Amino acid sequence: MFLNGTAMGGGSMHHLLKGSELVAATRTAAKYHFYSVRDEFPGLYPAADGGAIAGEVYELSYELLRDSLLPGEPAELELSVIELEDGGGALSMRLRRECLGAPGVRDITHFGGWREYLRQTSRG
Numbered sequence: 286m287f288l289n290g291t292a293m294g295g296g297s298m299h300h301l302l303k304g305s306e307l308v309a310a311t312r313t314a315a316k317y318h319f320y321s322v323r324d325e326f327p328g329l330y331p332a333a334d335g336g337a338i339a340g341e342v343y344e345l346s347y348e349l350l351r352d353s354l355l356p357g358e359p360a361e362l363e364l365s366v367i368e369l370e371d372g373g374g375a376l377s378m379r380l381r382r383e384c385l386g387a388p389g390v391r392d393i394t395h396f397g398g399w400r401e402y403l404r405q406t407s408r409g
Contacts, residue, residue: 286350287313287367287375289340290327290399292357301353305345312337312397314368319396320380322361323389327399328380329367339398342375350376361387 292298294307317335320328329338345354355364362378369375384390396402 286345286354287311287340287342287369287377289313289319289329289338289377292354293341293399298354298357301357302343302345303349303353305343305349308342308344310339310341312339312370314370314372316368317394318392319394319398320385320390321393321402322359322380322384322387326359326362327393327402328362328384328390329365329377330380330382330385331367336394336397337370338394339400340377342369361390 290296292301313329315335315337316331317329317338318332319338320330322328358378361381361384363381365377365379366374367377367379393402396405
């Protein structure tokens with residue numbers, strides 16, 4: 286599973302992974318816009334003019350995904366499959382289409398990742 290926000294190592298939701306193995310620190314293919322939702326969590330959305338977004342891939346069981354991670358995800362996100370920079374795919378959460386224009390949702394693609402966004406905006 287590709288994680289790009291609060292469930293990454295050191296994030297507030299990382300404990301939901303319950304010791305799952307980090308497979309790789311990587312990026313998405315350059316096909317995604319990246320959004321901050323009320324500065325609480327990020328969301329990916331596919332876009333032809335998108336960028337590559339930093340994240341982490343974890344090995345986790347479907348049971349852990351179903352019973353721990355998904356119940357903790359915000360309603361604005363849904364489970365999807367994304368493309369990684371190496372051309373492979375991974376499960377990931379993505380922003381729901383209907384949330385794109387919602388108040389408090391802003392494009393932060395140019396930061397290249399959640400940690401960098403938090404660092405540069407002094408939110409982390």
